[in-house]
Amino acid sequence: MFAAAALIMVWCVIGHDLWVLGRSANTDLDQLGDWSVRADLRPRLLVLAFGLFLTFFVWRLVRLLQRAEHQAAARIALQRLIVDHASEAMMVTDRAQRILSINAAFTAITGYEPEDVLGKTPTRLSADHHGLSVHRNIWDFVAENACWEGEIWDRRKDGTIYPKQMRITAICEDGIQISHYVAVFSDISESKAQAQRLEYLAHHDPLTNLPNRLALDAHLQMVINSAVPGIDRMALLIIDLDNFKTVNDSLGHQSGDRLLGELARRMGGQIAGNQRLFRLGGDEFVIFIEQLPSEEAVIELSNRLIRVIGEPSEIDGHSLHMTPSIGISLYPEDGRDALALIRNADTAMYYAKASGRANYKFFAEPMNVAATKRLHLESELWRALADNQLVLHYQPQIDLLSGKVVGVEALVRWRHPTRGLIGPAEFIPVAEECGLILPLGHWVLLTACRQVKGWLDQGIDMGEMAVNISAHQFRQAEFAQSVRAILAETGLPASRLELEITESTIMHGVDEAIETMTELRGMGLRLAIDDFGTGYSSLAYLRRFPLDRLKIDRSFLADVDTDSDAASLLTSIVLLGRSLGLQLVAEGVENVAQAEFLRTLECERVQGFHFYQPVSAEEVVGYGGFGLFAALPA
Ligand code: C2E
Ligand code: MG
Ligand code: MG
Numbered sequence: 001m002f003a004a005a006a007l008i009m010v011w012c013v014i015g016h017d018l019w020v021l022g023r024s025a026n027t028d029l030d031q032l033g034d035w036s037v038r039a040d041l042r043p044r045l046l047v048l049a050f051g052l053f054l055t056f057f058v059w060r061l062v063r064l065l066q067r068a069e070h071q072a073a074a075r076i077a078l079q080r081l082i083v084d085h086a087s088e089a090m091m092v093t094d095r096a097q098r099i100l101s102i103n104a105a106f107t108a109i110t111g112y113e114p115e116d117v118l119g120k121t122p123t124r125l126s127a128d129h130h131g132l133s134v135h136r137n138i139w140d141f142v143a144e145n146a147c148w149e150g151e152i153w154d155r156r157k158d159g160t161i162y163p164k165q166m167r168i169t170a171i172c173e174d175g176i177q178i179s180h181y182v183a184v185f186s187d188i189s190e191s192k193a194q195a196q197r198l199e200y201l202a203h204h205d206p207l208t209n210l211p212n213r214l215a216l217d218a219h220l221q222m223v224i225n226s227a228v229p230g231i232d233r234m235a236l237l238i239i240d241l242d243n244f245k246t247v248n249d250s251l252g253h254q255s256g257d258r259l260l261g262e263l264a265r266r267m268g269g270q271i272a273g274n275q276r277l278f279r280l281g282g283d284e285f286v287i288f289i290e291q292l293p294s295e296e297a298v299i300e301l302s303n304r305l306i307r308v309i310g311e312p313s314e315i316d317g318h319s320l321h322m323t324p325s326i327g328i329s330l331y332p333e334d335g336r337d338a339l340a341l342i343r344n345a346d347t348a349m350y351y352a353k354a355s356g357r358a359n360y361k362f363f364a365e366p367m368n369v370a371a372t373k374r375l376h377l378e379s380e381l382w383r384a385l386a387d388n389q390l391v392l393h394y395q396p397q398i399d400l401l402s403g404k405v406v407g408v409e410a411l412v413r414w415r416h417p418t419r420g421l422i423g424p425a426e427f428i429p430v431a432e433e434c435g436l437i438l439p440l441g442h443w444v445l446l447t448a449c450r451q452v453k454g455w456l457d458q459g460i461d462m463g464e465m466a467v468n469i470s471a472h473q474f475r476q477a478e479f480a481q482s483v484r485a486i487l488a489e490t491g492l493p494a495s496r497l498e499l500e501i502t503e504s505t506i507m508h509g510v511d512e513a514i515e516t517m518t519e520l521r522g523m524g525l526r527l528a529i530d531d532f533g534t535g536y537s538s539l540a541y542l543r544r545f546p547l548d549r550l551k552i553d554r555s556f557l558a559d560v561d562t563d564s565d566a567a568s569l570l571t572s573i574v575l576l577g578r579s580l581g582l583q584l585v586a587e588g589v590e591n592v593a594q595a596e597f598l599r600t601l602e603c604e605r606v607q608g609f610h611f612y613q614p615v616s617a618e619e620v621v622g623y624g625g626f627g628l629f630a631a632l633p634a
Pocket of ligand 3: 530531551553587
């Protein structure tokens with residue numbers, strides 16, 4: 001660089017002198033001999049300065065060029081680095097699709113080294129998964145449209161195939177003709193597997209590994225969409241386990257889960273190729289039968305399900321016996337879409353439950369009419385409570401020896417604005433199902449206590465007030481406290497209150513029941529078992545419970561005057577009850593013969609139409625203190 005600068009300077013000085021000499025020769029040839037002496041120093045210095053400037057200029061130019069060259073090289077190196085370290089594979093081809101360059105990710109994903117692929121066409125390396133024509137079509141598409149993006153299966157060097165997400169772009173260096181293609185792709189096997197896992201989780205129940213409600217909807221939609229109503233027949237079975245909640249409540253959720261897993265496995269063992277088992281949630285399962293040969297096939301399957309579910313299950317040291325209630329809807333008669341089929345099978349399942357459980361029911365249209373009626377009743381009942389349409393009637397209990405009224409039972413009625421007086425048998429079960437029984441039960445208890453306290457305050461002694469308590473009410477954690485609060489609010493002495501509970505109420509969760517009963521009796525009130533004999537408990541079992549009275553169900557009184565077996569059954573119940581130290585009440589005494597028979601058994605208390613019907617509070621006070629067979633109501 002400096003040599004070039006010196007050379008430029010020397011040439012500048014010599015050039016200048018020659019130019020000066022040239023000019024002098026034209027004017028004065030005498031000066032030729034001593035030009036060096038007479039030549040003026042200033043122009044030389046000027047020339048020297050010009051030379052120096054020129055040198056500097058050239059030097060700067062060269063430096064700039066060098067720097068630009070370095071920067072370009074660094075940029076290329078960086079780009080190479082980026083390409084080589086990119087996680088996406090890259091491949092550049094010429095216009096004839098011969099591979100010119102690949103990056104490290106290409107090798108990592110495909111297993112092909114540069115020497116394997118350079119100069120070859122990508123199509124030749126590709127999988128047979130789609131066939132060569134698909135690959136060719138893609139490249140043809142890019143040639144026409146400049147770009148293609150999508151998912152494609154390809155083959156690695158080791159022969160394995162994998163899915164990849166790829167984008168191919170055509171490059172035109174001159175802006176007119178395609179000169180290169182650039183393909184960028186990534187291996188999506190992992191994300192595809194992940195998506196499949198998520199898809200599986202979204203459509204399956206983790207406890208039983210069975211497809212879930214979402215999967216059922218999708219499956220039904222798919223099958224029904226391609227079905228021909230006149231030709232294809234299908235069936236949908238909803239299988240609900242009876243009393244499964246009791247298992248969860250008494251043995252805990254883990255045992256409940258194990259039982260569900262075991263029963264799901266058994267049900268799965270009963271289905272064939274065109275039948276599928278789903279878990280709707282909780283203890284509800286669905287079996288869907290595509291291409292139903294006949295209704296007999298559904299009946300046969302239902303019977304098998306009832307049998308295998310009914311076999312004992314050994315769970316955590318307990319031998320559990322379950323039963324299912326099965327509702328069946330058929331395509332196309334009971335529904336032409338998933339929603340209708342599920343809804344109608346569900347309605348049929350409720351009928352199966354209502355008609356004794358452990359059985360199956362085919363859907364029938366009247367069931368829907370009844371279901372709608374029930375829904376209507378439910379909404380009306382909520383309003384009834386708010387609008388004070390409920391009233392209490394009272395049925396006296398008589399002491400057989402003295403013939404006096406010794407107590408009354410409060411029985412709720414609904415004074416319906418258009419239908420008149422409705423009995424509890426019609427609406428108490430509805431209230432129990434929809435949760436209304438809790439406010440309703442509270443209202444009954446409060447009203448009954450107020451009533452008997454009001455009588456006492458007026459000097460009217462009607463004996464004890466018996467109030468029916470439903471299972472839901474009794475099992476509330478704060479039930480005993482709410483009774484205590486009502487007694488405190490009304491000021492009624494606890495000894496005047498008797499609570500009637502049924503056997504089934506106390507047979508579920510025996511320890512909790514005993515605890516509540518002990519607390520209630522501790523307050524001083526009485527406890528009676530209602531409808532005794534209709535539940536499953538044995539008299540010996542009842543010994544465990546703190547009880548005062550048994551109310552013998554009226555079914556035991558039915559034929560006592562004509563049937564000796566009935567008479568001896570009633571006799572033994574009375575004797576056993578007495579041996580347990582319990583007081584007895586016979587319900588549903590309808591005639592003199594029954595009353596006489598009870599008198600011979602020395603059953604002290606009776607209640608029944610033979611004596612009094614349930615009547616309003618105003619009416620019942622008129623019966624207080626009447627003699628045994630006197631003044632029977634019409
Ligand atoms: P329950 O507690 O066994 O009440 C006795 C039922 O037998 C009453 O029917 C009564 O009218 C009827 N009965 C009484 N004597 C005779 C008779 O001689 N012959 C016949 N055939 N029946 C007689 P009701 O009032 O229709 O009540 C039916 C059931 O509804 C009650 O049976 C009770 O389980 C329930 N219930 C009534 N009121 C309430 C309530 O306030 N709360 C709850 N949870 N349940 C109630
Ligand atoms: Mg009762
Ligand atoms: Mg009863």
